[in-house]
Amino acid sequence: MNRSRILVAVVLFFALFAVVSCDHTPPHEHEFGPCVINGDGVFRSCACGYTEKVDEPVAISSEPEFFSAVEYGVDVILKADVLVTSGNGADEYFHFAKDIEVDLNGHELSFNVSVQLDKADAPYKVSFVNGKILSNDEGAIGEIVVSDDALLYMKDVDFCSRSLHCGIVVKNSSVEIVDSKVFSFGSYGISSDASGESSSITIRNSTVSTEEEESGDNTAIFFGVQNGYVEIYDSTIVGDRQALVIRCGKEHFIENSTLKATGLHSRSFSRWSSGNEVPNAALVVGNGYDYDPYKSETFVGLHNAKFDAPVDDHYYAIYVY
Ligand SMILES: [Zn+2]
Secondary structure, eight states: OOHHHHHHHHHHHHHHHHHHHOOOOOOOOOOBOSOEEETTEEEEEBTTSOEEEOOSSEEEOSHHHHHHHHHHTOOEEESSOEEEOSOSSSSSSEEEOSOEEEEOTTOEEEESSOEEEOOOSSOEEEEEEEEEEEEOOOSSSOSEEEOTTEEEEEEEEEEEEOOSSEEEEESSSEEEEESOEEEESSSEEEEEOTTOSEEEEEEESOEEEEOOTTTOOOEEEEEOSSEEEEEEESOEEEESSEEEEEOSEEEEEEEEEEEEEOOOOOSOOOOOOSTTOSOOEEEEESOOSOOGGGOSOEEEEEEEEEEEOOSSTTOEEEEEO
8 A cells, every 4th residue: 555545545534534423413494393382481493403482472373372372471473363262271261361462463363262351460461463353152151351450452453253242341450442443243342241340441543333133232332330431532333222321430531433323223212221221322321220330420521522323213312311
């Protein structure tokens, strides 16, 4: 063997050693699977074993990812429509109990179960922005119930409820609707819960409407607790029997808005009772029913408000008791 052959053999040996002994996977673009959300944050992993923490909001596209985000209170942005098919607790409700912002990003979030914002240790806010929400449970419940000290906030949302009872129920809590549409196929669009004591409903630059074809016995917004308020600005409120019923409270205010009763509820009013069993009108203020929860002075401030009701002997534009 001459010297040059020995040199080539030595070089080949080290070259081979270098290839075999290197334990580094060649660099590649990581391909991440679905995000994993847990108590420590949000993480994503590549098949190579690399894992990194992900900043919020987290892009999600599936029901399990949405469950985790709600459980840990992680803000999300939807990459696709998400359908919630079951409850996330011991019952059939889908529960929220922590701050979360859901950027719908033009997509639709559908619930086939009723939704409940629970009573929690501290006040919290559930925000939905920029997309569609369908509450698809056609049962008597199948609504969004907002409980003690929770705030439900919607901005740029098209919300449709197929609940036969109510779209959004407010119980010692708050609802704020901004630049949105709320539509309910039930008896009420947004309603205070009769067992509550103080609730607030704020509507800005939005439409709230109800339509329930069989009887037309529906009301877009109903308020019947002692404390709290309804505030409506730059909005349109439409119900077949009444647009707005305010049975209690003195802090209500309506500005630059239209309230319309379509008149599809054809029965004449007979006597005051609970709920919307009150005169047929675009706006009803006060209470002619001897029942404790409704017994209080009632006051509604109006500024540049329009009222639209059928020219009919059993409909009023405004009825004040
Ligand atoms: Zn990788």
